[in-house]
Amino acid sequence: MRRYGKNPDEDDVRVRPDRRGSRPRSRNRPKHADAAEGFVLTIDRGRITCLVEQRTVTAMKARELGRKGVVVGDRVAVVGDVSGDPGTLARIVRVEERTSVLRRTADDDDPYERVVVANADQLAIVTALADPPPRPRLVDRCLVAAYDGGLDPLLMLTKSDLAPADELLESYAPLGVRAVACNRDELATGEGAARVLDLLADRVTAFVGHSGVGKTTLVNALVPARQRATGEVNVVTGRGRHTTTSALALPLPDDKGWAIDTPGVRSFGLAHVDPSRVIHAFPDLEPGTADCPRNCSHDEPDCALDAWVAEGRADPARLASLRRLLATRERREGD
Numbered sequence: 001m002r003r004y005g006k007n008p009d010e011d012d013v014r015v016r017p018d019r020r021g022s023r024p025r026s027r028n029r030p031k032h033a034d035a036a037e038g039f040v041l042t043i044d045r046g047r048i049t050c051l052v053e054q055r056t057v058t059a060m061k062a063r064e065l066g067r068k069g070v071v072v073g074d075r076v077a078v079v080g081d082v083s084g085d086p087g088t089l090a091r092i093v094r095v096e097e098r099t100s101v102l103r104r105t106a107d108d109d110d111p112y113e114r115v116v117v118a119n120a121d122q123l124a125i126v127t128a129l130a131d132p133p134p135r136p137r138l139v140d141r142c143l144v145a146a147y148d149g150g151l152d153p154l155l156m157l158t159k160s161d162l163a164p165a166d167e168l169l170e171s172y173a174p175l176g177v178r179a180v181a182c183n184r185d186e187l188a189t190g191e192g193a194a195r196v197l198d199l200l201a202d203r204v205t206a207f208v209g210h211s212g213v214g215k216t217t218l219v220n221a222l223v224p225a226r227q228r229a230t231g232e233v234n235v236v237t238g239r240g241r242h243t244t245t246s247a248l249a250l251p252l253p254d255d256k257g258w259a260i261d262t263p264g265v266r267s268f269g270l271a272h273v274d275p276s277r278v279i280h281a282f283p284d285l286e287p288g289t290a291d292c293p294r295n296c297s298h299d300e301p302d303c304a305l306d307a308w309v310a311e312g313r314a315d316p317a318r319l320a321s322l323r324r325l326l327a328t329r330e331r332r333e334g335d
């Protein structure tokens with residue numbers, strides 16, 4: 001019997017099609033009890049880089065996964081050669097259930113939703129206070145994606161040396177979104193970075209933002225190991241500058257969580273969003289939807305939320321914010 005690396009696993013052999021190319025004998029297939037646990041760091045043209053114990057292992061999807069997608073942040077079961085030695089290729093045989101999913105559709109009229117990041121605890125929405133000016137609708141759309149996918153949003157306002165944050169902070173106050181303003185010079189001091197890192201401690205945070213907002217500057221300040229590698233060998237993958245369209249998970253200092261950098265977004269398609277999942281993030285309003293008409297958009301004359309608020313059971317500013325968010329699901333010029 002041929003052995004596959006250090007972790008010989010019968011499955012490796014059994015799931016392989018036989019010489020006649022028949023399908024794997026799925027009924028007899030063991031459940032990969034010996035598989036190693038992996039954490040997906042990045043994906044590049046079908047090559048999946050995972051962290052297995054403390055090793056960086058390159059893997060591909062096993063045939064038995066079928067069309068099931070693997071995305072950055074996924075917890076996976078890996079079999080085969082998990083030594084991480086150059087030239088080795090392990091196989092991912094299972095994707096564990098996800099605790100959250102950051103999804104987007106490329107465009108609102110694009111029916112294909114893509115999961116961008118799995119299992120992130122929070123979504124850092126990076127917005128410059130100036131140069132480029134804030135795009136509140138894009139922020140709102142990111143908030144909707146966060147609420148829809150089960151991530152805690154976190155506003156990261158960059159370039160605070162160029163403009164004050166008050167106005168923007170005020171418009172998000174009713175949502176109770178945590179926010180932090182920072183700038184490059186401040187971040188370069190350990191104290192400035194520590195203030196931001198406090199918000200990320202022991203959590204997996206996905207960073208989104210459109211081009212030019214200073215996301216790279218911010219993430220590099222938080223993950224100094226990456227900055228040192230400028231030039232640009234990636235600290236995690238050991239490969240050249242990260243130019244793929246995949247997200248990339250970077251360990252925060254002292255193993256205090258992960259930052260998942262995502263490629264710059266120009267838009268954040270929301271065709272997949274279900275209003276009821278968004279309302280779930282508004283526990284003060286959710287019970288008020290009990291008397292709504294079926295499939296209520298919560299932004300129509302019969303919506304029961306108006307009465308709920310009129311009776312003083314929730315803050316009108318909360319309802320206004322919810323409606324503003326839901327309204328961003330409809331695409332407009334410039335989104």
Ligand SMILES: Nc1nc2c(ncn2[C@@H]2O[C@H](COP(=O)(O)OP(=O)(O)OP(=O)(O)O)[C@@H](O)[C@H]2O)c(=O)[nH]1
Binds near residue numbers: 160161184212215
């Ligand atoms: N004034 C000021 N400029 C900043 C700050 N942070 C970043 N910049 C500048 O803003 C520009 C964009 O910064 P990046 O960090 O490359 O932004 P990005 O969001 O990663 O953009 P892409 O690389 O296009 O995806 C650069 O010229 C930075 O030098 C800041 O705090 N203040």
Ligand SMILES: [Zn+2]
Binds near residue numbers: 296298299305
């Ligand atoms: Zn309603």
